[in-house]
Amino acid sequence: DQQVKQNSPSLSVQEGRISILNCDYTNSMFDYFLWYKKYPAEGPTFLISISSIKDKNEDGRFTVFLNKSAKHLSLHIVPSQPGDSAVYFCAAIIQGAQKLVFGQGTRLTINP
Amino acid sequence: DTEVTQTPKHLVMGMTNKKSLKCEQHMGHRAMYWYKQKAKKPPELMFVYSYEKLSINESVPSRFSPECPNSSLLNLHLHALQPEDSALYLCASSQRAGRNEQYFGPGTRLTVT
Numbered sequence: 770d771q772q773v774k775q776n777s778p779s780l781s782v783q784e785g786r787i788s789i790l791n792c793d794y795t796n797s798m799f800d801y802f803l804w805y806k807k808y809p810a811e812g813p814t815f816l817i818s819i820s821s822i823k824d825k826n827e828d829g830r831f832t833v834f835l836n837k838s839a840k841h842l843s844l845h846i847v848p849s850q851p852g853d854s855a856v857y858f859c860a861a862i863i864q865g866a867q868k869l870v871f872g873q874g875t876r877l878t879i880n881p
Numbered sequence: 882d883t884e885v886t887q888t889p890k891h892l893v894m895g896m897t898n899k900k901s902l903k904c905e906q907h908m909g910h911r912a913m914y915w916y917k918q919k920a921k922k923p924p925e926l927m928f929v930y931s932y933e934k935l936s937i938n939e940s941v942p943s944r945f946s947p948e949c950p951n952s953s954l955l956n957l958h959l960h961a962l963q964p965e966d967s968a969l970y971l972c973a974s975s976q977r978a979g980r981n982e983q984y985f986g987p988g989t990r991l992t993v994t
Contacts, residue, residue: 800980801980803983810988810990811987812885812887812971812985813924813971813985814985815982815983815984858924867912867929867931867937867978868926868937869926871923873923874922874923
């Protein structure tokens with residue numbers, strides 16, 4: 770049972786445009802969400818997080834939006850840069866639990 | 882400083898060998914984690930240490946043995962592994978276990994022959 774789903778295995782975006790990565794979850798007990806970026810043969814890098822009491826969090830070019838009623842979150846990257854090409858994982862955790870639940874990842878490619 | 886270091890970067894071992902993976906962080910984090918990642922898959926949690934005590938073991942086979950000698954160090958002892966155990970092994974740490982950002986190390990690429 771996949772509780773965190775990233776339905777797009779890949780996404781291709783023009784440099785300078787907006788990249789939108791999506792994530793859906795099924796467990797309404799999740800109350801904290803994170804996005805990670807991963808280059809090949811490296812560990813994931815933490816990008817941004819959001820608590821369930823918020824609907825938006827911004828950090829520079831990265832913004833995460835949370836729609837609790839739809840059980841959906843998205844990561845917006847504006848403007849997209851070539852260095853953003855990587856695999857992006859969405860993750861979620863239940864309050865009081867210790868285990869991050871990851872989505873399957875979306876490979877983002879930024880084209881010049 | 883959000884650095885988690887792991888050694889070695891690459892490891893090739895036979896099925897009868899004993900080896901250890903090491904992880905270190907100096908961020909004062911009190912939770913440390915071992916993950917296994919196969920190609921094109923998300924990281925898969927193996928163990929969680931909270932305040933140097935094992936708090937989660939995700940039904941990992943006993944040929945993997947974790948150890949947390951102190952709050953900065955985490956080891957993973959390997960013995961009698963199988964070829965299907967070949968993967969990227971990731972260490973992570975967070976301020977506390979649970980609702981905190983986890984910071985990952987670069988990983989150890991393990992190949993079992």
